[in-house]
Amino acid sequence: xxxxxxxxxxxxxxxxxxxxxxxxxxxxxxxxxxxxxxxxxxxxxxxxxxxxxxxxxxxxxxxxxxxxxxxxxxxxxxxxxxxxxxxxxxxxxxxxxxxxxxxxxxxxxxxxxxxxxxxxxxxxxxxxxxxxxxxxxxxxxxxxxxxxxxxxxxxxxxxxxxxxxxxxxxxxxxxxxxxxxxxxxxxxxxxxxxxxxxxxxxxxxxxxxxxxxxxxxxxxxxxxxxxxxxxxxxxxxxxxxxxxxxxxxxxxxxxxxxxxxxxxxxxxxxxxxxxxxxxxxxxxxxxxxxxxxxxxxxxxxxxxxxxxxxxxxxxxxxxxxxxxxxxxxxxxxxxxxxxxxxxxxxxxxxxxxx
Ligand SMILES: NC(=O)c1ccc[n+]([C@@H]2O[C@H](COP(=O)([O-])OP(=O)(O)OC[C@H]3O[C@@H](n4cnc5c(N)ncnc54)[C@H](OP(=O)(O)O)[C@@H]3O)[C@@H](O)[C@H]2O)c1
Numbered sequence: 001x002x003x004x005x006x007x008x009x010x011x012x013x014x015x016x017x018x019x020x021x022x023x024x025x026x027x028x029x030x031x032x033x034x035x036x037x038x039x040x041x042x043x044x045x046x047x048x049x050x051x052x053x054x055x056x057x058x059x060x061x062x063x064x065x066x067x068x069x070x071x072x073x074x075x076x077x078x079x080x081x082x083x084x085x086x087x088x089x090x091x092x093x094x095x096x097x098x099x100x101x102x103x104x105x106x107x108x109x110x111x112x113x114x115x116x117x118x119x120x121x122x123x124x125x126x127x128x129x130x131x132x133x134x135x136x137x138x139x140x141x142x143x144x145x146x147x148x149x150x151x152x153x154x155x156x157x158x159x160x161x162x163x164x165x166x167x168x169x170x171x172x173x174x175x176x177x178x179x180x181x182x183x184x185x186x187x188x189x190x191x192x193x194x195x196x197x198x199x200x201x202x203x204x205x206x207x208x209x210x211x212x213x214x215x216x217x218x219x220x221x222x223x224x225x226x227x228x229x230x231x232x233x234x235x236x237x238x239x240x241x242x243x244x245x246x247x248x249x250x251x252x253x254x255x256x257x258x259x260x261x262x263x264x265x266x267x268x269x270x271x272x273x274x275x276x277x278x279x280x281x282x283x284x285x286x287x288x289x290x291x292x293x294x295x296x297x298x299x300x301x302x303x304x305x306x307x308x309x310x311x312x313x314x315x316x317x318x319x320x321x322x323x324x325x326x327x328x329x330x331x332x333x334x335x336x337x338x339x340x341x342x343x344x345x346x347x348x349x350x351x352x353x354x
Contacts, residue, residue, distance in 0.1 A: 002030050003247065006068055006094070008061040008085055009076035010034035011042040013178045014099045014125065014239060018074055019046055021244045025253055033068040035060040035077075035085075061085035065092065072247060074125070075100045078180045079303040080345060083107055087338075090114050097246035099125040101190075101197045105299040107341045108200030122201060123246040128194050129201055130242030131220035131233035136202070137250070138231075144224040145198050148214040149273060150174050152186040155215060159277050164316035166309065174217035174237050183306045187319055188273065192284025196295055199288075206288050211281065213271045218260065234260060279320045286327060293333040293344035300348035301326035326351060 005022065009015045015036070022029040035055040036043040047054035055064040061077055065088040073089035074097040075082045082100030087110075089096060096115065098104070103111055115122050124130045128147045136142070153171045154161055169186045170179060177185070184190035195209045220242075222232040235241050236258045244255060275282055280302075287298040305322040308314045314322065326348050333344050 003028060003072060004070040005029055005031050005247065006033045006035075006064055006070045006073045006089070007031060007076065008035045008064060008074065008082070009078070009100070010046055011036040011039035012076055012078070013176065014076035014243065015074075017239045018076065018243050018247075019050065021240050021247065021255075022050070024255065025244075028253065029247065032070050033064040035064040037077075037081075062088055065089045065094075070094050072097050072123075074243075074247070075103065076125070078102075078178060080106060080300065083111075083341075086111060087114060090118050090120050093118055093120060095121045095123060097123045097125050097243070098201075099243075101126055101193045102299045102303070104197040104200045105193045106296045106345065107338060108196060108295075109335065110338050110341065112200050112203075123249055124197075124201055125239075125242055125246045126194060126197065127237070127239060127242045128221040129198060130245055132198065132202065132223050133249075134233045134245065135221075135223040135231035140229075141226040142202070142204060142223055143208065143226045145202065145204055145209045146222040146224065146230070147191060147194055147198065147209065147211050148217070148219050148221050148270075149188060149191045149211055150185065150217045151213045151215050151273070152188065154186055154277065155213065159274075161277070162315060162317040166312070169309075169316060173215070175239075177239075179310060180303070180306055183309065183319075184302065187280045188278035189280035189284070189302050189319070189323075191273075192281050193299070195284060196288065206285075211273055213273050214268065216265065216268055218265065218268055236260060280323065283320065283323050283327060290327065291335070293335045293340055294327060294330065296335070296341045296344035297326050297330040297348050298323060300345045301352065304349060304352045322352065 031050040031052040033053045043054045062085045065085045073094045075086045076099040079102045082103045086103050124133050169183050172182050199206050217237045219232045222230050224230040287294040301323040305319040
């Protein structure tokens, strides 16, 4: 049966990879709607090619969901803009292929509860979560999740990163991605977000989630089971692999892609992450430990800081400092409703824009 799909963030890195997957399997998928914020020409041209409706503007994602029916909604916008349309899609009974990790960082508890209540699935698109999800397909009690991190462009740079430019931070060694996630990867905030996302997606204690630096980006993550066995998923870095898996799960479809040549790779290496160079990982652990709406503050402060770093308004080292300051000053807001998540988000933006 042909799967009907809505793509939110269709003109971005994930959106375009998803369109590539869909076009290579025309009998399997039908895209009914695309949403983007401002890339009008690109969005209209994809819509024409796919025979889909195009939505543009700040509220385009919500409108695309509200005005169309689909089996799967691929959420691939950036930051908090993914939350409302994802909830709207869940409410309409669509499965979610989730790329926008901030949705789970800000409101993982509510989004997963709403999905359970509505009987819909949240299928991971992030390569690390897809890897773990693939390792879990045989069942078994999980004792540990191990997320791999490339380490980004500053893995072996001098420890003082205060003079880093936007161009430097956007130079990711193994993945070509949108700007926000690329900057987040360079600070390793992205990896911290992924730990929180993994906690909610797989219902695992935060203390049972580890990060290991793996600069080759070939092992996309690992799962250790209670019998001491650890499974890993490997493939060359290509987001079309996890996107396709999220759209076809529990099946796999053929694809003409580069496969692994292990002998040519020679060796795969792993090491601990450096907590001094990457303070954002510590801030993520502190936000999780603080509880309440601290993770919503964390995500909102990071979104503000990355946006302002890219505009040249703050320096690179100010990203972590901004987040730390917000976490220290934020009022304790009990995370007992989605309204509380919005309140934490609004407090953070107002506090930083004052
Ligand atoms: N790229 C990756 O390899 C990768 C891997 C794992 C996870 N992710 C996650 O996937 C998400 C998307 O990343 P990306 O790299 O694809 O980002 P990106 O290249 O910057 O693309 C973002 C897309 O979202 C659209 N958008 C932004 N705000 C919107 C709004 N309010 N309403 C509707 N559309 C909006 C943009 O439209 P315009 O073009 O019109 O601005 C664009 O199509 C992020 O949360 C990221 O963390 C990405």
